[in-house]
Amino acid sequence: MSNNQTEQPKRTRYSSSREKHETRILQAAEGVFAQFGYNGATLDTIAERAGLSKQNMLYYFASKQQLYQQVLKNVLDIWMDSMALLEQPGKEPAAKLESYIRKKIDLSRTRPNGSKVFAAEIINGAPHLSDDIKTRLLPRLEADIKLVESWIREGKIDPIDPKHLFFMIWSTTQTYADFSAQIEIILGKTKLTDDDFEDAARLVSQVILKGTGAQRQEG
Template identity: 60%
Template sequence: MPNSSEEVVINKPRRRSRIREGHENTILRAAEHLFSLNGYNGTALETIAEKAGMSKQNLIYYFSSKEVLYQQVLKNILDMWVEKMALLDQLGENPKEMLRNYIRGKVELSRSNPDASKVFAIEIINGAPYLKEYLKSHLTPALDADVKLVRKWIAEGVMDDVDPYHLFFMIWSSTQTYADFSSQISISLGKEKLQNQDFDNATEFLTHLVIKGLGMK
């Protein structure tokens, strides 16, 4: 049985690891929010450090440069989307239920993670200079697997013969608009900000539009 001094030696690294993880998460949240407002070039490390409640030198201890921090923010965003939004992994007894859950999940990401969507959009609009290779290695294989599934449904006569890639492009753009252009939508609806009911309405409308348009019974 280890003595008390041995226990202290074992526990200290774990405690430091939890503290480090907490600081990193705080920095990443602050960076994501500021990158969503100002983009990469318009955001300074000093501003991120201030938002995170620490000095610039302390921030650099965890992330050695703004580029390293930005790349980690982008990686976390894409990992979240790939992990949660694969059509192949959606629950449902039939293709229509799986597609419905896919759309619902995409709208939910726009509701709960608007900053992430905006950071991603800014990066893509600028030609994905920091994300291009990661998109090729992570997003493309997941998309190809989903496209293969849709083609299987088409072959089985479950849905109309459409281009699966453009189906996903349409779903991505229509769901992410509720994050990327939330200000425009809320102004058009005469609201200060979008409410949960607005996202529910968007989910129902988009689901109806897609299911009906694909000729799914």
């Protein structure tokens, strides 16, 4: 027989129509989940923003949970990519830390909704984060922790618990995405500008580099 396809309804690997739809839906979902939370978000709102009907959207993502978990997975992928910034060969700790901080602040600027969805998920106790996903991050982080420990041993930075150092970097950089509503009120803006993010990157880098002893001279 000429018909030998089995299993999934996927026709070819370049079914661009489906991919376009899925991308639009995921983008819409990221925004709606960020704004209303998992339970506050409705499929109707997401579908409308994506430009199709709720019933039609359910053809692409079979359930709300499934859609949400795909959004979470995408955010986690991006996060893990950013961690690679610590391991550029031939750079000093100060330069590596600054790259990392700037990359994370840039993520807050370009993907604030993803950061918000992830943050809300963690605040609620990570009920939808499967153990599989939970354990993806840890090995990656372990490597980064060992790297920081080696910097301490070599006297390149002050002796500081690496885990808490990462908590500090993550919180100070993600706050510009997660708490943008508050920051906008305080800065007196309706939306943060590129200059605001540049200010943030400069200040966070300066305080953390100097504060950890990675940078000795005055910023």
